[in-house]
Amino acid sequence: MSGSARLAPEVQYATLEQQGDTAQLGMWVFLVNETIFFGALIFAYFLYRMTYPHEFAAAARDTVLWCGSLNFVLLLTSSLTMVLAINAAAQDENPRRMMIWLVVTVALGSAFLVVKGYEYYLDYQDKVVPVVHFESKPGEGSAGELFWMFYWVGTGLHAVHLTVGIALVLYMLLWRIRRGEIGPTYYAPLEVVGIYWSFVDTVWLFLFPSIYLLGRS
Amino acid sequence: MYHWIPFWPDTAAVNAVVVNNLYIAELALSGLIMATVVVMMLSFCIHYRSRSTASRANLVEKTWHFEIVWTSATLGVFLILFVWGAAIYLWLFKPPPADEEVYVVGKQWMWKVEHPGGQREIDALHVPVDKTIRLVLASEDVIHSFFVPAFRIKHDVVPGTLETIWFKANKTGVFKLECTQYCGLQHATMQGDIVVMTAPDYARWLAEQGVNEALAAQGADLFRAHGCSGCHGENSTVHAPSLAGLYGTLVHLEDGSVRIADDAYLRDCILNPRSFTVAGYPPVMPDFSGQLGEDELLKLIAYIKSLAGKQEAGR
Amino acid sequence: MSTTTFGRVPAVEPGAATEPSYLTSENTIVSWLFTRDHKRIALLFFVSITFFFFVGGGAATLMRMNLATPEGLLQPALYNRMFTMHGIIMVWFFLIPSIPTTFGNFFIPMMIGARDLAFPRVNLLSWYVFNLSGFVVLYALIMGGADTGWTFYTPLSTVYANGYVFAAAMAVFINGFSSIMTALNFVVTIHRLRAPGMTWMRLPLFVWAIYAVSVVMLTATPVLAMDTFLLAVERFIGIGLFDPRHGGDPLLWQHMFWFYSHPAVYIMILPAMGVASEIIPCYARRPVFGYAGMTIALMSIAILSFFVWAHHMFVAGISIYSGIVFSLATFFVAVPSAIKVFNWTVSLHKGRITFDAPMLYALGFVLLFTMGGVTGLMLATLAVDVDVHGTYFVIAHFHYIMVGATVSAFFGALHYWWPKMTGRLYPEMWARFAAILTYVGFNLTFFPQFVLGYLGMPRRSYTYPAEWQSWNLLSSAGASILAVAYLLPLFYLGWSVFWGRKAGANPWGATGLEWLTPSPPPKHNFERTPAVRLGPYSYDPESDSFVTQEGTRHVR
Numbered sequence A: 001m002s003g004s005a006r007l008a009p010e011v012q013y014a015t016l017e018q019q020g021d022t023a024q025l026g027m028w029v030f031l032v033n034e035t036i037f038f039g040a041l042i043f044a045y046f047l048y049r050m051t052y053p054h055e056f057a058a059a060a061r062d063t064v065l066w067c068g069s070l071n072f073v074l075l076l077t078s079s080l081t082m083v084l085a086i087n088a089a090a091q092d093e094n095p096r097r098m099m100i101w102l103v104v105t106v107a108l109g110s111a112f113l114v115v116k117g118y119e120y121y122l123d124y125q126d127k128v129v130p131v132v133h134f135e136s137k138p139g140e141g142s143a144g145e146l147f148w149m150f151y152w153v154g155t156g157l158h159a160v161h162l163t164v165g166i167a168l169v170l171y172m173l174l175w176r177i178r179r180g181e182i183g184p185t186y187y188a189p190l191e192v193v194g195i196y197w198s199f200v201d202t203v204w205l206f207l208f209p210s211i212y213l214l215g216r217s
Numbered sequence B: 001m002y003h004w005i006p007f008w009p010d011t012a013a014v015n016a017v018v019v020n021n022l023y024i025a026e027l028a029l030s031g032l033i034m035a036t037v038v039v040m041m042l043s044f045c046i047h048y049r050s051r052s053t054a055s056r057a058n059l060v061e062k063t064w065h066f067e068i069v070w071t072s073a074t075l076g077v078f079l080i081l082f083v084w085g086a087a088i089y090l091w092l093f094k095p096p097p098a099d100e101e102v103y104v105v106g107k108q109w110m111w112k113v114e115h116p117g118g119q120r121e122i123d124a125l126h127v128p129v130d131k132t133i134r135l136v137l138a139s140e141d142v143i144h145s146f147f148v149p150a151f152r153i154k155h156d157v158v159p160g161t162l163e164t165i166w167f168k169a170n171k172t173g174v175f176k177l178e179c180t181q182y183c184g185l186q187h188a189t190m191q192g193d194i195v196v197m198t199a200p201d202y203a204r205w206l207a208e209q210g211v212n213e214a215l216a217a218q219g220a221d222l223f224r225a226h227g228c229s230g231c232h233g234e235n236s237t238v239h240a241p242s243l244a245g246l247y248g249t250l251v252h253l254e255d256g257s258v259r260i261a262d263d264a265y266l267r268d269c270i271l272n273p274r275s276f277t278v279a280g281y282p283p284v285m286p287d288f289s290g291q292l293g294e295d296e297l298l299k300l301i302a303y304i305k306s307l308a309g310k311q312e313a314g315r
Numbered sequence C: 001m002s003t004t005t006f007g008r009v010p011a012v013e014p015g016a017a018t019e020p021s022y023l024t025s026e027n028t029i030v031s032w033l034f035t036r037d038h039k040r041i042a043l044l045f046f047v048s049i050t051f052f053f054f055v056g057g058g059a060a061t062l063m064r065m066n067l068a069t070p071e072g073l074l075q076p077a078l079y080n081r082m083f084t085m086h087g088i089i090m091v092w093f094f095l096i097p098s099i100p101t102t103f104g105n106f107f108i109p110m111m112i113g114a115r116d117l118a119f120p121r122v123n124l125l126s127w128y129v130f131n132l133s134g135f136v137v138l139y140a141l142i143m144g145g146a147d148t149g150w151t152f153y154t155p156l157s158t159v160y161a162n163g164y165v166f167a168a169a170m171a172v173f174i175n176g177f178s179s180i181m182t183a184l185n186f187v188v189t190i191h192r193l194r195a196p197g198m199t200w201m202r203l204p205l206f207v208w209a210i211y212a213v214s215v216v217m218l219t220a221t222p223v224l225a226m227d228t229f230l231l232a233v234e235r236f237i238g239i240g241l242f243d244p245r246h247g248g249d250p251l252l253w254q255h256m257f258w259f260y261s262h263p264a265v266y267i268m269i270l271p272a273m274g275v276a277s278e279i280i281p282c283y284a285r286r287p288v289f290g291y292a293g294m295t296i297a298l299m300s301i302a303i304l305s306f307f308v309w310a311h312h313m314f315v316a317g318i319s320i321y322s323g324i325v326f327s328l329a330t331f332f333v334a335v336p337s338a339i340k341v342f343n344w345t346v347s348l349h350k351g352r353i354t355f356d357a358p359m360l361y362a363l364g365f366v367l368l369f370t371m372g373g374v375t376g377l378m379l380a381t382l383a384v385d386v387d388v389h390g391t392y393f394v395i396a397h398f399h400y401i402m403v404g405a406t407v408s409a410f411f412g413a414l415h416y417w418w419p420k421m422t423g424r425l426y427p428e429m430w431a432r433f434a435a436i437l438t439y440v441g442f443n444l445t446f447f448p449q450f451v452l453g454y455l456g457m458p459r460r461s462y463t464y465p466a467e468w469q470s471w472n473l474l475s476s477a478g479a480s481i482l483a484v485a486y487l488l489p490l491f492y493l494g495w496s497v498f499w500g501r502k503a504g505a506n507p508w509g510a511t512g513l514e515w516l517t518p519s520p521p522p523k524h525n526f527e528r529t530p531a532v533r534l535g536p537y538s539y540d541p542e543s544d545s546f547v548t549q550e551g552t553r554h555v556r
């Protein structure tokens, strides 16, 4: 199955190594860009949090803490399994171990989405969906709705990113690896996906404390 | 009616004179810079056109000598411009004690003016000449911008807060009042007249307006009607701060910060009491947002301000 | 830090039969629509942005027609929608992509000696995303347009406006991804795919400029993306992050918008500066004055541009002290521009100057940029901005830079590189005529607007008092001359594609790597890997010779 030996670099590259390096640089640059994207949201969130500290704290107490924490654990673990998959790709000629770890990663990522979906359902029942289904709770004032705006936009965008991540891993599993294009000689594509995956994880590392934990005592 | 192509706007206020000087200086400087660049470019282009036989030997090698010179020269000029402009800006946007205070509310697409005596006008503002006028600006809907070209003053009017600007007209006459922030369909027609009158004319004009009640008095009525007096009144049982003498003082807040009790602060107190609390009081003041229009607010504020002198300032 | 090895050993050995050019190698529609060749993608982009330039220009035509009389000819609602769509289309659908996606795409790989950009598929995707956003903006336009101004100030845009604001905001949002993809490609390519010997200090200034602009695009655009996303959400469901009635802050929108849009104005000028830095040495036949200073200036503009955004908000209700800080920062960002203007001018000294059309455009660029720049300084001066903010003075300032300078540079680049792109020479006399006509028409159109601005004419007005008609009429008359000057090249350049004289590999005697390969270039740019030995502008006016970057001397 060592199809990677047959791989040739694209025309603009001299070697596969250069191609892999370049792909990684591309992903890092992209992530700088993504960081600023989420950074802008988190910045605005903290700005409002400073303007309405009491209202935001009151509203934050209505978030479903166990869902957020469980997801935190799920996602951290998935980053670990992702790294293990990349290690396996670098070491084993046989893709089995890599594929197993990738399947676990996909499973963990999907579990995150399921928990998140259930949490959204609970949120709906709790009437905290602005405009659509909303009831102001005591202590929140009108700014409570702003908090929930940020909650939905932030977690929603994160979920979209995670979905893209899952799709990328599936693409690796079902296409690149099956065609024997990932192996010890060349596994840069998988590394690139891995970098992206840890980024999505890191975003949750920021969102979770800022949304769920802050102001809860 | 006009007879000739206009080149220069009227200069009809103390503020305008000061800004005008800076503007003329900058125009002259810009002209000088443009002239320098054009002259250099033209003379090189002619002298070194491809057919000329001028010597091309010894091209400058150490370019950075020159670069340092013109970098520091421009930086120096820039700093002068900056300081000059900033000094005037501070002076323009820090209102001095006023002879008269007028309230202006922007609304799609008109300017509503309320004089302290209760006189109201729309798309017009009558003021006396040689008096410092302070304007308190509010918006009922979107962002507008209050602009009087002849006075060289302008400020955006942002909904959700109050802005204060000032001017001192030094010529009588009728000048344009404009809105310079795009505010929807009829933004272009959100214009009016500033009528600057001599003091006697102005007094006569005020008297002719058939006023029912001064602004503060109208505010006092609202103060009772909305139940403010129930808490802030003299014989109230609620532990609420007295508002007499409040305006213009420093207020200590529960979270340790200090704010000046200006117009914007009073507005925040009434519409957004939950976001901060005065030190030493329970956070029980109800939220009045949605219940008071911008002009009602201005009346309430005028009333609270009118209490300023009634008791000794210590609170 | 980077690997600077050049691509695989070419398929064709030197001396063997030359490859067919990129234009003729394959000729099906599919081969164009699914091409991964950066040169073809550049042409695809060229078609798209030219289309949008004329759409935006059409809107400008209607606006200037309307403003020829004080009462106005158009319905107010139509006028308002026209200037909004004019701004949106000109900024995001023409000027921001203009030079990078066409000349950048075509020439960055060639100037650094690479065979393509790092990610050709991303490059193609960028064009599709651009067109998708283009469809959305055309949808917004055809359905009736938005009427908020290109700045989408809240709460007007979120609550009060009743045009197609949602669609327009989404178009801008999607468009951002195209910017980001293109910029990412350039940054990575310039880092990793330079030919052997192509060190950073041997890069042509155009490459430096595109590098600087890509860095700005990458760091500023995501903020706009988040901003327009929140705007669209707010417009769609009505909860007010930017609406004071819900406790939101309308100024937050402005901060986030200008945090992007101020750097964006440098996105629009930096590539033009790069173009001028290529053209001027070539037609003055001497090295550019102060190469190192020019690169430092480019990068410092790129970095400083992030710290000045609130100069658009001096009277918006920010604290006066932040007003002062931002004014100072604005003066600082103007210093590197000053360096560049002086260096370009002195680059003429002891040259052997010829006045071909690209040079005329480039000289026009320098003059109009200076004019726009010094009026920018007047705006940066706090007290003067208080007076002229929101008037035609601002309109004149930015048209001087964006239209006078950048669009001139765009036309300069188009003429300069036309022979390389098409293999044909354009008719020189017509081109010079168009260049001069542009300059005259431009000044006639926009100089009167400075006067109008100081007189107090508010921007975004469909009607104005009668005493201002003379200036407005002059401006409208100028605009029709300008329209002719912009339409002319369409004809003679189109003509030259079929009947123009054939251009050799290096018709101007220029030094860059792109001139080493045949015109039009073969599919993979070079038949042989260039090995770079010299800096980019080795012209010698004394002996009237030049040395290419590979080190061969040519005497003219």
Ligand code: HEA
Binding pocket: B029, B030, B033, B037, B074, B077, B078, C151, C265, C266, C268, C269, C311, C312, C330, C331, C333, C334, C337, C338, C339, C341, C342, C369, C370, C371, C372, C373, C374, C376, C377, C379, C380, C381, C385, C388, C389, C390, C394, C397, C398, C401, C402, C406
């Ligand atoms: C390509 C676009 C571009 C560029 C490059 C610039 C460049 C500059 N701009 Fe401009 N600007 C815009 C596009 C651009 N601008 C747009 C679109 C708007 C309005 C948006 C809207 O509201 O719709 C705007 C608005 C705008 C404002 C806000 C006005 C207002 O709304 O009130 C300000 C204020 O500071 C400003 C300043 C400057 C300055 C200082 C520069 C400087 O970078 C210029 C530097 C250049 C020079 C200074 C010339 C060369 C220098 C010399 C020859 C040195 C010698 C000179 C002296 C010693 C004086 N601009």
Ligand code: HEA
Binding pocket: C053, C054, C056, C057, C058, C059, C060, C061, C062, C063, C064, C083, C084, C086, C087, C088, C090, C091, C095, C148, C149, C150, C151, C395, C399, C402, C403, C407, C445, C458, C459, C460, C461, C462, C479, C482, C483, C486, C487
């Ligand atoms: C970025 C680039 C850019 C470019 C290239 C232009 C180009 C032009 N602009 Fe632009 N303009 C802006 C960016 C630009 N503008 C922005 C950002 C605003 C602010 C918008 C806002 O306030 O929100 C603005 C606003 C603006 C105003 C102020 C509107 C107002 O505030 O009320 C005016 C008024 O004269 C104007 C005029 C022009 C003219 C005459 C041109 C000319 O240079 C155009 C020349 C081109 C042509 C003339 C095309 C020729 C083609 C034809 C003639 C075919 C016509 C076809 C049909 C009609 C079917 N522009």
Ligand code: CUA
Binding pocket: B106, B109, B143, B144, B145, B179, B180, B181, B182, B183, B184, B187, B188, B190
């Ligand atoms: Cu009010 Cu424009």
Ligand SMILES: [Cu+2]
Binding pocket: C261, C262, C265, C308, C309, C311, C312
């Ligand atoms: Cu700016």
